[in-house]
Every structure is written in C-alpha cells, then in structure tokens.
Amino acid sequence: MPSPADLPADRPDAATDWRGQELLLMRQVMALVGRSLAPADVFHEMLHLMSELLGLNRGRLVLVDDDLAPDGTRQAAIRHAYGLTAAERARGRYRWGEGVTGRVLSSGLPAIVQDVDAEPLFLFRSVRRAQLPPQTVAFIALPVAVRGATVGVLACHRIRSRQRHLNDDLALLRILATLAGQLLELEQLVAEQTRQLQARNAALERALDSAAARYGLIGRSPPLLQALAELERVSQSQATVLLLGESGSGKELFARAVHLASPRRDQPFIKVNCAAIPESLFESELFGHERGAFTGAAGARAGWFEQAHQGTLFLDEIGELPLALQSKLLRTLQEGTLVRLGGSREVRVDVRLVAATHRDLARDVQAGRFRQDLYYRLNVVPIRLPSLRERREDIRAIALHFVSRANQAHQRNVHLAADALAALEAHDWPGNIRELGNLIERVVLLAEDPLVGAAALRRFMPEHERAAARPASGPLPASEAPLVREYQSAQSHSVQALRDALARHHGNQTRAAQSLGLTLRQFSYRLRKAQLR
Numbered sequence: 001m002p003s004p005a006d007l008p009a010d011r012p013d014a015a016t017d018w019r020g021q022e023l024l025l026m027r028q029v030m031a032l033v034g035r036s037l038a039p040a041d042v043f044h045e046m047l048h049l050m051s052e053l054l055g056l057n058r059g060r061l062v063l064v065d066d067d068l069a070p071d072g073t074r075q076a077a078i079r080h081a082y083g084l085t086a087a088e089r090a091r092g093r094y095r096w097g098e099g100v101t102g103r104v105l106s107s108g109l110p111a112i113v114q115d116v117d118a119e120p121l122f123l124f125r126s127v128r129r130a131q132l133p134p135q136t137v138a139f140i141a142l143p144v145a146v147r148g149a150t151v152g153v154l155a156c157h158r159i160r161s162r163q164r165h166l167n168d169d170l171a172l173l174r175i176l177a178t179l180a181g182q183l184l185e186l187e188q189l190v191a192e193q194t195r196q197l198q199a200r201n202a203a204l205e206r207a208l209d210s211a212a213a214r215y216g217l218i219g220r221s222p223p224l225l226q227a228l229a230e231l232e233r234v235s236q237s238q239a240t241v242l243l244l245g246e247s248g249s250g251k252e253l254f255a256r257a258v259h260l261a262s263p264r265r266d267q268p269f270i271k272v273n274c275a276a277i278p279e280s281l282f283e284s285e286l287f288g289h290e291r292g293a294f295t296g297a298a299g300a301r302a303g304w305f306e307q308a309h310q311g312t313l314f315l316d317e318i319g320e321l322p323l324a325l326q327s328k329l330l331r332t333l334q335e336g337t338l339v340r341l342g343g344s345r346e347v348r349v350d351v352r353l354v355a356a357t358h359r360d361l362a363r364d365v366q367a368g369r370f371r372q373d374l375y376y377r378l379n380v381v382p383i384r385l386p387s388l389r390e391r392r393e394d395i396r397a398i399a400l401h402f403v404s405r406a407n408q409a410h411q412r413n414v415h416l417a418a419d420a421l422a423a424l425e426a427h428d429w430p431g432n433i434r435e436l437g438n439l440i441e442r443v444v445l446l447a448e449d450p451l452v453g454a455a456a457l458r459r460f461m462p463e464h465e466r467a468a469a470r471p472a473s474g475p476l477p478a479s480e481a482p483l484v485r486e487y488q489s490a491q492s493h494s495v496q497a498l499r500d501a502l503a504r505h506h507g508n509q510t511r512a513a514q515s516l517g518l519t520l521r522q523f524s525y526r527l528r529k530a531q532l533r
C-alpha cells in the first residue's frame with residue numbers, strides 16, 4: 001500500500017515549483033537548527049519534509065551501533081525515520097557490507113538503485129515489497145560522515161518515473177547528508193566535552209571532599225566547596241587572605257585550613273580576637289614591648305607577630321582593630337618589619353596574615369572607621385564563607401557530626417529522628433554552625449529520651465521557631481518550656497545584665513555566660529564592647 005505521501009509529490013504536475021519546495025525544506029530545517037541543537041528534532045523534520053515536499057518517502061537515518069554484532073562485525077540500525085511503522089524501524093538493522101545500506105556503510109559511497117525489484121542486493125528488510133507502491137520504486141542511499149569516517153546512511157524511496165529530475169533529489173540529499181554529519185559531529189563533541197567536564201568535576205569534588213575532611217570541615221554543598229576551592233588555590237601563596245562571613249560560619253576553621261594547606265603548616269598558627277583585647281593593651285600584645293615600655297612591663301616580650309614568625313597570624317574581627325593600630329599593621333605588612341613598644345630596633349618578621357570579619361569593611365571605610373589603604377592590602381584575596389542557611393543541604397551532616405561528638409564527650413546515646421533533622425534543616429540559623437553546635441550539645445545533654453523527635457527538639461529551638469511550629473495558640477505546656485534563648489545580636493545584653501550575671505556567679509565568666517545562653521567568647525566580647533560604650 002503506498003503511503004499517502006507517495007501521491008501528491010509523485011503526481012506528474014508540471015506546475016509544481018520544485019525549487020520553491022526545496023527552498024522551503026531548507027528554510028524549515030535550518031530554522032530548527034538555529035533554534036535547537038538537538039539533532040533528533042532536526043532529523044525528524046528533515047525526513048518529514050523530504051516526504052511531504054519532495055516525495056522522497058520512508059526516509060531513514062541509519063547510524064552505526066557502538067556494539068559489534070555477535071560475529072564481531074560492525075552493524076548499524078535505523079535511528080530516525082519518517083513513514084515507517086515501529087515494526088519496520090525495528091527490522092532495520094544492517095551489518096557492514098550487508099545489502100545496499102550495508103554497502104554504503106562499508107564503502108562510504110552513495111548507492112542509487114533505479115528499480116528495487118531488479119536489484120539482487122536489495123533486501124526489503126525494513127519495508128516489505130507489498131508495502132511499497134506498485135510502480136517502479138527507486139532507492140537512494142547516501143553516506144553520512146563525521147570527521148571523514150562513515151557513521152551512517154541517509155536513505156529513502158522514490159517513485160522512479162517522475163517529473164522531477166533524479167539529479168535534483170541527489171543534490172538536495174547530499175546537502176542533507178552533510179548537514180546530518182555536522183550535527184552528529186557537534187553532538188559527539190558536546191557529549192565528549194560534557195563527559196570530560198563531568199569526570200573533572202567529580203575528581204575535583206573528590207579532592208575537595210578529602211580536603212574538607214582533612215581540615216575538619218563537614219559538608220559538600222556547592223557554596224562550601226567553592227570557598228574551599230578558593231582556599232586551596234591561595235593557600236600555597238603568601239597572599240593575605242580576608243575571610244568574610246557571618247558569625248559562626250566557620251571563619252576560624254577556614255583560617256586554620258589556610259595555614260594547614262600552606263607550606264607553613266609546621267610553623268606556629270597564632271589566633272587573635274581583635275574584639276576581645278582592650279585598646280590599651282593592643283599594641284604591646286600585637287607588636288610586643290621592650291622592658292620598661294610601660295608601667296608593669298618588667299621584661300621584654302615578643303608580640304603575636306613575632307610569635308607567628310614563619311607561620312600564620314589570624315586576626316579575627318579585624319574590623320575591631322583600633323584606627324591607630326591599623327596604620328602600624330599596614331606598615332608591618334608592607335615592610336615585613338616592626339618596632340616593639342618602647343623599642344627602637346626594627347625586627348624582621350615573616351608572617352602570613354589571615355584576617356576575618358563579619359562586618360562590611362567597605363562600609364566601615366566609607367564611614368571613616370577603617371583605613372582604606374589597609375582595606376585594600378587585606379582584600380587581596382577575599383573568600384566569602386556561606387551562611388548555614390545558604391547551604392541547608394549540609395545541615396543534616398553537620399548535625400549528625402555534632403551529635404556523635406557530643407555523645408562521645410558526655411557518654412550519652414542520643415539520636416535525632418527524621419522529623420527532627422527536617423526541623424533543623426528548616427531553621428534559619430542566624431548564629432550559623434556555632435548555634436547549631438550549641439543546640440545539639442544541649443539536646444544531647446538534656447534530652448529525656450534517647451530518640452529525639454521534632455516535638456522534643458522544639459523545646460531547644462529559639463522562641464519564634466517554637467511559636468511557628470505550635471499548631472494552636474495557648475499557654476506553653478510545661479514540657480515545652482524553652483530551654484534556650486533566641487540567638488542574640490552582639491548588643492543583645494545591657495552592661496547591667498552582663499555585670500549582674502557576673503555578680504551572681506561570683507565573677508566566673510563561664511557560668512555567667514552559660515546563664516545568659518552565651519558562649520564564653522560571646523560573653524567576653526559583649527562585656528568588653530559594653531564597657532567601651
């Protein structure tokens with residue numbers, strides 16, 4: 001039975017504008033190439049229009065298989081077709097050299113069969129004779145090549161006695177076969193490059209993963225790995241690194257990682273929290289002092305810079321560095337020398353500086369609180385650490401890590417249920433990993449049951465979280481009374497509150513801090529800030 005498409009284009013109609021049809025076909029096909037680089041769509045349209053516009057029917061694109069036939073010969077199969085049934089497509093498998101299609105594959109030369117009934121090589125493999133029109137049917141098969149090698153065949157049937165010249169069909173099919181080859185080449189190239197990039201990406205991820213483990217960093221979210229990749233890139237150099245990120249986001253851990261990843265790893269790593277040092281002591285702490293430099297300076301003392309000689313000096317909260325010291329720091333960074341307080345001798349120091357801040361230093365520069373020249377000197381390699389809510393996919397792994405650490409430390413056996421982990425993932429963590437760590441520590445210490453679900457966890461979450469999670473309003477049951485306070489800003493407590501807590505605990509800062517739900521570090525930072533105000 002002839003396909004409907006055999007009829008219109010085969011009707012001897014002198015008025016058919018064949019050039020117009022060819023042009024339309026090319027325009028449509030090229031428009032598709034322009035829109036999408038998915039070859040399958042282009043091939044389908046190409047085979048469809050060959051039939052609809054030019055009467056080149058049952059077109060198919062036969063492509064080489066990656067696998068060899070059982071007897072070791074190469075083979076190919078119909079991959080794209082128009083006007084073939086599913087069964088006809090499935091039958092369209094050819095070995096190298098087998099039948100007309102196989103010959104084109106093995107020779108790389110076109111084949112024009114004027115009459116399929118008169119050609120002994122013609123197999124009728126895909127489309128049986130009875131399915132073709134009763135007239136004399138021709139078969140055209142052209143090789144499709146990629147980088148000079150035959151990878152397929154573009155073939156179709158054609159009623160032999162037609163108005164349109166065979167040579168015109170051949171010329172057009174040659175163009176289409178070339179285009180098919182180009183598209184396949186492009187597809188191969190993209191696939192190859194994608195494969196290479198994916199392999200490289202996987203290797204980098206594995207490397208970063210083991211690097212993360214080396215530095216005690218948990219998590220493999222893209223923003224964390226990105227920060228880690230930047231760290232690995234700069235660690236070998238001497239460049240000053242500026243770590244930017246919210247409080248508790250891991251700046252200190254990263255600073256240690258910069259040190260550990262650098263050739264200075266066996267030398268000292270000195271950490272200084274600029275927010276925790278009274279201004280009057282700052283200079284002597286940082287640059288050291290000579291004997292008698294000030295009242296009480298009984299002996300000479302090397303400052304942190306000298307202590308960090310050949311190693312790394314980590315200045316945390318660099319934004320809190322007093323202005324007067326900023327210029328002195330800049331001089332030391334530029335010249336590699338310092339003069340101790342009360343001294344006159346220049347001491348040479350070889351120190352790699354890592355600084356960190358949660359502040360917007362550029363704004364501090366504008367406001368005149370931070371020296372612009374020092375800012376530029378520090379900002380050579382800025383690395384931004386993502387906040388925990390920017391990498392929620394890491395929360396689960398970090399939480400489980402903290403649970404197992406706290407269990408070991410306190411000889412407990414507490415586990416988090418799936419809904420508790422989901423609640424942790426949903427929280428915004430303004431205090432980042434430190435807040436998560438503190439919370440887990442409390443959960444492990446205070447949980448009544450070994451398996452902690454979301455409801456039990458709620459008691460340990462900050463106030464607004466519990467309010468949002470509670471189904472109905474009403475008084476809080478005693479069992480849900482808050483055990484932790486909300487994460488507090490640096491100005492969260494008045495001087496009086498801090499002093500009262502200290503008094504209540506007889507000057508024990510650790511206990512005073514605990515009573516306010518703060519870490520010792522947070523407490524002393526607030527106390528100092530409050531006293532300076």
Ligand SMILES: Nc1ncnc2c1ncn2[C@@H]1O[C@H](COP(=O)(O)OP(=O)(O)OP(=O)(O)O)[C@@H](O)[C@H]1O
Nearest residue numbers: 216217218219246247248249250251252253433434
């Ligand atoms: N990726 C991580 N995996 C596991 N633990 C982490 C990770 N990042 C940070 N931590 C832990 O979280 C806590 C807070 O980290 P860190 O002290 O480095 O933060 P920070 O940004 O320096 O905070 P601040 O700005 O308040 O000084 C530490 O106990 C640290 O060990």
